[in-house]
Amino acid sequence: MDTYLGSEQFVGEEAVWENNQPIWGLNYTGRALSDEFDIDFLKEALKRSTEEYPYRGPKFFMKGNFTYKCRVEGDFGWFVGCEKIMYKGTKVYEAMFQGGFIK
Template identity: 55%
Template sequence: MKLEEKLQILRKKNGYSQEQLADKLGIARQTISKWENGQAIPELNGLIALSKLYGIAIDRIVKDDDECNLPIYKGAEIDINEMISFLIYAKKNTYPINGNKVASSRTKSHDYSYSENGYKYLDTYLGGEKFSGSEAVWYLDKPIWSMNYAGRITGDFFDNDFLKEALLSVSADAPYRGPKIFVKGDYHYHCKVEGEFVWFQGYEEIFYLKEKIYECYFHGGVIS
């Protein structure tokens, strides 16, 4: 596999556009384009930055042998941007609208599932006012992404319909729970995330006026 092919596969496998990767590395988008077109080769500093960002050794990026190439090929069939598009659609068509509810996979669990074009999504949780659960995505029956979450209601004025409205506003740039901020009347939803889609952790909370009435922690990433 040529270096330019590896660079393109690694970028797409980790869910970055050329613009996003350039921003992460602090370089021009045109530089990324030249790398992937074979018109230029990353200097040492660039290779070090890519190695840290993708979590792989520089040898696996630059060497042209099967031992280094096979781990990069593995999972390259997964298009993360396509996965995110599916995930967003699945989220919006399950719990927030009480749609696609399925039989419990665990004793007294609440389960929602959605499938399309080889992808399958499952959201399963236990509890009510205090809850814990997980969301996962499979592609061709292979698990490729998962997120665990746990939360609780902490105030008297919690409105589950408001939470569902916030979750319906989930976007492709933050495909985890809801948006950074969602406001309706006296209710305020906030969501903070650290990391990227491939490895992240976050926290969401709801306020009624100035009182915090709900909180939830979540974390997850791409799995293989």
């Protein structure tokens, strides 16, 4: 489940449930820094997360003039991270996130 509020500046939460109980969660906040920010590029990057790196998106993704980078400290059970999007070398988006198991 993923819910968020806002557009140019936003907050959100992702949660995984098992047997009607929340077992894992991630909170995030981010903002667009320029009109060059492209939400469709962000959505494409987020769809490329992997089983080995299941946070927001992959460590690195590039398409055209856009570059997505994601850095995480910790592990799946307890972590903090940040992501950014560059357009022609200029940062146009940034977000921070944190999460882990819910007990």
